[in-house]
Amino acid sequence: MLTDDFHVFDTTLRDGAQREGISYSVGDKLAVARLLDTLGVGFIEGGWPGAVPKDTEFFARAADGELKLEHATLVAFGSTRKAGVGVAVDAQVRALLDSRASVVTLVAKSDVWHVERALRTSLEENLAMVSDTVSFLVGEGRRVFLDCEHFFDGYAHDRDYGVRVLEAAQEAGADVGVLCDTNGGMLPMGIAEIVAEVRSRVGIRLGIHTQDDTGCAVANTLAAVSAGVTHVQGTANGYGERAGNANIFSVIGGLVFKMGLDVLPAGTIGESQRVAHAIAEIANLAPDTHAPYVGSSAFAHKAGLHASAIKMGPELYNHMSPELVGNSQKILITEMAGRASVELKSAELGVDVTGRPEVVSSVVERVKEREAGGWSYEAADASFELLVRDELAGGSFSAPFELESYRAIVDRREDGTVVTEATVKVHADGRRVISTAEGNGPVNALDRALRQALGDVYPRLAEFELTDFKVRILPGKHGTDAVTRVLIETADAAGDWTTVGVHPNIIEASWLALADAVRFGLLPPSA
Ligand SMILES: CC(=O)SCCNC(=O)CCNC(=O)[C@H](O)C(C)(C)COP(=O)(O)OP(=O)(O)OC[C@H]1O[C@@H](n2cnc3c(N)ncnc32)[C@H](O)[C@@H]1OP(=O)(O)O
Numbered sequence: 001m002l003t004d005d006f007h008v009f010d011t012t013l014r015d016g017a018q019r020e021g022i023s024y025s026v027g028d029k030l031a032v033a034r035l036l037d038t039l040g041v042g043f044i045e046g047g048w049p050g051a052v053p054k055d056t057e058f059f060a061r062a063a064d065g066e067l068k069l070e071h072a073t074l075v076a077f078g079s080t081r082k083a084g085v086g087v088a089v090d091a092q093v094r095a096l097l098d099s100r101a102s103v104v105t106l107v108a109k110s111d112v113w114h115v116e117r118a119l120r121t122s123l124e125e126n127l128a129m130v131s132d133t134v135s136f137l138v139g140e141g142r143r144v145f146l147d148c149e150h151f152f153d154g155y156a157h158d159r160d161y162g163v164r165v166l167e168a169a170q171e172a173g174a175d176v177g178v179l180c181d182t183n184g185g186m187l188p189m190g191i192a193e194i195v196a197e198v199r200s201r202v203g204i205r206l207g208i209h210t211q212d213d214t215g216c217a218v219a220n221t222l223a224a225v226s227a228g229v230t231h232v233q234g235t236a237n238g239y240g241e242r243a244g245n246a247n248i249f250s251v252i253g254g255l256v257f258k259m260g261l262d263v264l265p266a267g268t269i270g271e272s273q274r275v276a277h278a279i280a281e282i283a284n285l286a287p288d289t290h291a292p293y294v295g296s297s298a299f300a301h302k303a304g305l306h307a308s309a310i311k312m313g314p315e316l317y318n319h320m321s322p323e324l325v326g327n328s329q330k331i332l333i334t335e336m337a338g339r340a341s342v343e344l345k346s347a348e349l350g351v352d353v354t355g356r357p358e359v360v361s362s363v364v365e366r367v368k369e370r371e372a373g374g375w376s377y378e379a380a381d382a383s384f385e386l387l388v389r390d391e392l393a394g395g396s397f398s399a400p401f402e403l404e405s406y407r408a409i410v411d412r413r414e415d416g417t418v419v420t421e422a423t424v425k426v427h428a429d430g431r432r433v434i435s436t437a438e439g440n441g442p443v444n445a446l447d448r449a450l451r452q453a454l455g456d457v458y459p460r461l462a463e464f465e466l467t468d469f470k471v472r473i474l475p476g477k478h479g480t481d482a483v484t485r486v487l488i489e490t491a492d493a494a495g496d497w498t499t500v501g502v503h504p505n506i507i508e509a510s511w512l513a514l515a516d517a518v519r520f521g522l523l524p525p526s527a
């Protein structure tokens, strides 16, 4: 089933842009539209031309050739004509035509409370506003979808009025009547019941638009589909007004993988994670690591018991194969790990521990013991890999250098300047090297001194860049002192890696993480 049999309608650029904190430039909107097109959605609602100047410009630039869509049709959003105003002279309606979009979504009131209290007009005039605006736009060659605002709340106030709105829209030539849970207060049972009832009363194709105020937007959307709607609206990452909209990646995942509906073109669903994260970047928001389907933790397993079953078959603890949405499974190594976790994680890192059960057991023991002392390997794969390699080599895994000693001095002078200096004494390549460097703090000075000391032996060190440094003070337990945990992220042209160090002294914790970063970065490719 494809194309017009089922509509996947994205409103990231209209309702999604109503989220607090999002402000796209026109260039951003064009980039988001291109990404959504690669996901294969059928419709992209680009904004409200005539109301929002950036949206007017977006449609103009799109129509002038800046937006070439392979799968999607661009949709302009606007409202029905104003009460008491002729449709042909209504400025907002004219702006919809001027946008040159071939499809228009009109928002219309479908709840008597809203007609009477918000629009402050008569129920009959509102029906005429729907009818006039739809037939005018259809007469101008546009395809029209009608968003029935507050449809579900309105059903509680007057269950016939919303149906009359849908009938007026259909008679005037609208293609879809979208039932909107505008205030987001519905639950799936109510949605399914009302959709089924409305379906039995009207002939127009029905759609669903849900807000996430009860945390049920995706469930409500899927419930509506199971009750017969064939047009679903959602936004990337669930962005939207207040608590957000139905997350389009979860909606698509549910439709395709759980309901067996073939709603996207062949092969595009594998773009889900990439598109989700790229749109988050453009929106200037951190991707939600725990988002269903597309979050980087969506298939992450921490519990040892989970890992032990996954070893027998990934399907035992995954509801689907993560690769189908462009994601991947992750095994986390923490105090909750067991032997299977260590085996799977080692395999993930490319370290072969097969036939070495004693190594696996001692890694598990070391991890548990160290985690009890404040270490955390969950985010420090590189330090974990070094630990496994060290155990495999019986504690004598070759290190690129040996530390003899280091010293860091912070000199706060009378004039207020602060000078930091560090000296390291290391042995590498059969030589003893002493090196001193200054830095903007003791860790920076140590890092510089170490690179300087090893630079001649390992020229690759010049490519390493310390990209992140996180410090956490962990409270002491049972009368012991607090310890400091340092996570260091290092990058070179080939990728990045994270290491950890823990010690009561912050400089030593940093040194341990720094030394691991260098050791890991200098591992030979075949290691
Ligand atoms: C549920 C949703 O998310 S719908 C999408 C909502 N999105 C937005 O509001 C974003 C863009 N909005 C805007 O830029 C502005 O609100 C505009 C340009 C649309 C209107 O601005 P203004 O003319 O200054 O009016 P204002 O925002 O104060 O009020 C909206 C007007 O539209 C009327 N209106 C509201 N819904 C409808 C409708 N479905 N059909 C016709 N008129 C409507 C209101 O009655 C009000 O009319 P009034 O000015 O005669 O009182």
Ligand SMILES: CC(=O)C(=O)O
Pocket (backbone or CB within 6 Å): 015, 107, 147, 148, 149, 150, 180, 181, 182, 183, 209, 211
């Ligand atoms: C149209 C829309 O965004 C709503 O009713 O929530």
